[in-house]
Amino acid sequence: MPDLENQVKTLTDKLTxxxxxxxxxxxxxxxxxxxxDSVINGLKEENQKLKNELIVAQKKVDAASVQLDDKQRTHHHAMVYVWRWRAGLGLLLVWYCHT
Structure with a gap:
């Protein structure tokens, strides 16, 4: 019987x-x-923050692009005006010299 008790105790200890x-x-x-989960949530928050920053940056780039287009258009119109004046003046000089 003591052997059986020892076996039960040994098995109980092993199970514990x-x-x-x-x-x-x-x-x-x-x-x-x-x-x-904490790391994942932090990365999700950082990802959303970066997405928001990207949206803001894209809007700034779009606005700058529009301004640049406007400036280029204004410059182009000014150059056309200057060249028209020069052409007109040239025609007047040619006409004046031939008359």
Whole structure:
């Protein structure tokens, strides 16, 4: 009978050890999952922040592009005006010299 009691105690101790090890590993895994969730949430927030910054930057680029187009158009119109004056003046000089 004492051998049987010793076997029961040994098996009970082993089972307790297995249970404790399992509980410890489960707790460690839960902690790692919680940490991973925290990292994932932080990355999601950072991603959203970067998306918002990208939208703002794209709007600024679009606005700058419109301004540049306006400036180029104004410059083009000014150059056309100057060349028309020069052409007109040239025609007047040619006409004046031939008359």
């Amino acid at each position: 050890n297995i249970d404790n090890t399992w509980n410890q590993r489960t707790a460690e895994m839960q902690q790692k999952v919680a940490q991973s």
